[in-house]
Amino acid sequence: MRSFLYLLLSVAALGKPNIVFIIADDCTFRDLGCYGGQAHTPNIDKLAGQGMRFTRCFQTAPMCSPTRHNIYTGLPPVVSGAYPNHTFVAPETKSVVQHLSELGYTVAQSGKTHVSPGKVFSWQKIPGGKNPEFEKVSSFIKEQVEKKKPFCLLLCSNEPHTPWNLGDRSRYPVDKLKLPSYFVDTPETRDGFSRYLSEITYFDSQVGQAMELVEQNGLTDDTLFIVTSEQGNSFAFAKWTCYDNGLQTALIARWPGHIKPGSVNHAMIEYLDLLPTFIEAGGGTPPADLRGKSLLPVFAGKQSHKKFVHGIMTTRGINDGSQHYGIRSIRSESYKLIWNLTPEIKFVNACTTAPEFKSWLDLAETGNPDAIAKTTRYQRRPEFELYDIQKDPLELTNLAGKPELAKIQKNLYQELQAWMKSCGDRGKATEMEALEHMTGNRRKKRKSSK
Numbered sequence: 001m002r003s004f005l006y007l008l009l010s011v012a013a014l015g016k017p018n019i020v021f022i023i024a025d026d027c028t029f030r031d032l033g034c035y036g037g038q039a040h041t042p043n044i045d046k047l048a049g050q051g052m053r054f055t056r057c058f059q060t061a062p063m064c065s066p067t068r069h070n071i072y073t074g075l076p077p078v079v080s081g082a083y084p085n086h087t088f089v090a091p092e093t094k095s096v097v098q099h100l101s102e103l104g105y106t107v108a109q110s111g112k113t114h115v116s117p118g119k120v121f122s123w124q125k126i127p128g129g130k131n132p133e134f135e136k137v138s139s140f141i142k143e144q145v146e147k148k149k150p151f152c153l154l155l156c157s158n159e160p161h162t163p164w165n166l167g168d169r170s171r172y173p174v175d176k177l178k179l180p181s182y183f184v185d186t187p188e189t190r191d192g193f194s195r196y197l198s199e200i201t202y203f204d205s206q207v208g209q210a211m212e213l214v215e216q217n218g219l220t221d222d223t224l225f226i227v228t229s230e231q232g233n234s235f236a237f238a239k240w241t242c243y244d245n246g247l248q249t250a251l252i253a254r255w256p257g258h259i260k261p262g263s264v265n266h267a268m269i270e271y272l273d274l275l276p277t278f279i280e281a282g283g284g285t286p287p288a289d290l291r292g293k294s295l296l297p298v299f300a301g302k303q304s305h306k307k308f309v310h311g312i313m314t315t316r317g318i319n320d321g322s323q324h325y326g327i328r329s330i331r332s333e334s335y336k337l338i339w340n341l342t343p344e345i346k347f348v349n350a351c352t353t354a355p356e357f358k359s360w361l362d363l364a365e366t367g368n369p370d371a372i373a374k375t376t377r378y379q380r381r382p383e384f385e386l387y388d389i390q391k392d393p394l395e396l397t398n399l400a401g402k403p404e405l406a407k408i409q410k411n412l413y414q415e416l417q418a419w420m421k422s423c424g425d426r427g428k429a430t431e432m433e434a435l436e437h438m439t440g441n442r443r444k445k446r447k448s449s450k
Contacts, residue, residue, distance in 0.1 A: 016104065016150040016282050017255065018223040021274070022210055023071075023154075024203050025064065025112060025161040026239055028232040029057075029250035030180075031200060038178065039200035040171055043208035044227055044252065051225070051254030052263045052299065058309040058331070059271045062231040062239050062246035063318070065114045067271065068156075072096045072115060074275035074290035077312055078423040084314045084434040088116035094287075096275055097123045100152050103282040106144055110137050111156035116439050123154070130158035134209045141217050152278060157206055160199030162234055162354075167198030182237050182394060184371045188359035189235075196233055224281055225254045226274075236357055236378045240318070240349045242311040242329035242338050243395050259299050267298050267305035268333070308332055310419050316434035320350045326431035330416040335405075336395065337412035338385040341428050347379045384409070 031037035034048040059067050061077050069075075069082035072095045077083035081090060089095075097107045097120070110126035110133065126136050132155045144151040159166060174190040177197075183189055207227055214223050229250035232238025238245040251269070253259055272292030279286045280294040298305050311329035315321035326341035340347075351357050357378075363371035386400040386409050399405055420427065 015222075018144075018150050018214075018219055019100075019105075019152040019278055019281070020210060020214060020223055020225045021152070021154050022207055022225075022227045023068075023156050024200075024229045025156075025158050026231065026233050027160050027200055027203065027229040027250075028238050028245050029229045029248055030245065031197065031233070032229065032250050034252070035250055038172070039197045039204070041200065041204040041207075043204045043211060044250075047207065047211065047225070047227060047254055048252050049262050050256075051252055051261060052259045052265050054251040054253070054269060055264060055266050056268045057228070057249050057251035057270070058247050058268065058311075059231060059249055060247075060310060061312050061314075062241060063313070064112075064230070066312075066314075067231060068113075068115050071271045071274055072121060072154075074272055074286075074292050076272065076291055076310075076423050078420075078425040078430060079291065081437050082115075083312060083430070084317045084438050086114075086317070086439050087437050088439050089120055091117055091119050093120050095120045096152065096154075096278065097121060099275065099279050099284070099287075100282060103279070103284045104150060105282060106147075106149055106151045107154070108140055108151060109154040109156065110140075112158045113156065132157065132206060132210075134206075134213065137210070138213050141213055141219070145217055145219070150282070155206070155210055157203050159203040159206070160196050160233065164192065164195035164199050167195075167200075167202035169194055169198045171201065172197045180394075182374065182396065183235065184360040184363060184368075184374050186356070186359040186363060188355045192235070192354075192356045196235075221256045223255070224258075224278075227252045228271075234351055234354065236351055236360070236374070240313060240315070240321075240351060242313050242327045244331075244336070244389065244393065246313075247309075247311045247329070247331075253295075253299060255299065260301065263301070265298055265301075265303060267303050268307075268309055268331075269295060269298060269305050270309055273305070308415055308419070310416065312425070314431055314434050315347070315349060316431055317438050318349060320348060320353045322346065322348050324428075324431045324434075326428060328416060328420060328425075328427070330412050330419065331389065332412065334388065334390050335408055335412060336385075336387045336389050337400075337409060337416060338387075339413070339416060340381045340383055340385070341431065343381050343383045347381060352379065384413075386412075 031039045033041040034045040063085045065085045065087045066077045108124040112130045115121045172194040232245040276286035276292045277295040313327035315325040329338045384400040385398045387395040
């Protein structure tokens with residue numbers, strides 16, 4: 001309590017911090033160097049040494065668009081309506097722009113957007129493509145310094161999203177790679193994994209550029225600097241799933257004087273917590289309708305935050321996705337329950353049409369038992385999956401239906417249903433309405449009404 005009060009008093013005394021938030025695109029947290037992965041990430045690792053590395057940060061949906069809406073609005077996907085991919089929120093929704101503008105901030109964004117409508121996300125758009133253009137970012141920062149105005153800068157990378165064509169592959173020779181145990185070892189998988197790791201290192205260079213700009217402008221001590229990896233990569237068992245490789249994310253925060261350098265925090269936190277954190281750090285009071293909780297106590301060292309975190313996946317409307325395959329999940333400190341709403345349907349998405357997974361299927365057709373087991377497990381799911389995530393962090397052994405775990409499974413299911421009800425999530429019915437929440441259909445409705 002004393003450290004938290006000290007933090008709040010320090011925020012009030014020192015004024016409003018700048019906020020720099022950097023997000024990757026389709027990067028599994030386990031692959032970063034400071035999380036024990038093979039990717040060479042010297043800048044992210046350096047940041048971890050200067051700040052706090054979170055070991056259990058989660059997002060609510062394992063896809064780009066709902067995740068970004070989730071971060072910027074502080075609302076769960078079904079609550080905001082942004083739960084399928086390529087989605088949007090209602091025009092009266094308040095986002096980070098409105099919340100922080102009211103506190104005197106300039107909110108700017110550079111790189112990939114993937115949110116809608118522009119009325120809600122009316123930030124100052126720094127011109128450029130899908131990746132931040134740091135010369136233009138530098139100009140923005142200098143302008144704010146001259147104006148002596150606090151800013152919130154959202155730097156949104158497009159890496160390491162496929163096609164994995166950036167970075168130096170020579171650092172990752174295919175024959176030297178250690179593939180995750182849930183992969184099938186094929187030449188196509190090794191080639192793809194090498195290109196993917198190279199692109200993580202490219203993303204790390206973007207983090208380095210942002211760190212350098214903050215330092216050059218003398219803003220390091222006055223800036224809350226956050227880097228996160230977004231949902232998992234587009235190999236099997238990560239993005240588009242409610243396994244931890246799809247919902248768990250890296251998150252590293254640096255804020256000199258407020259966050260202990262080189263610290264590690266095991267509290268369960270969520271992307272939903274970021275907007276309330278930004279608001280409170282900026283001197284405001286987070287509105288009651290936001291579902292997250294400010295991380296200021298956690299930044300001050302508290303090692304607990306939430307009892308449960310939840311997940312939702314919607315295939316309806318996504319590229320190469322199942323006509324409808326809804327997934328819901330809940331994770332406690334020790335167990336994860338996944339509820340597959342339509343287990344009778346084959347689970348497909350862009351991953352299952354990619355060369356890497358196709359090579360798994362080809363190998364399965366030859367009778368290879370490892371390929372058969374992994375492709376079947378990915379595409380044919382039981383209704384319930386239960387995992388002991390302390391003993392089985394990669395979620396390889398399904399314990400659902402075990403008599404000795406019946407009470408745990410029942411309690412988690414009840415908690416999950418309560419969360420869904422609080423969000424207005426009606427399960428299968430909500431899944432079938434997903435197309436109504438996609439930007440393409442919204443535009444069609446507008447045209448038909450004219």
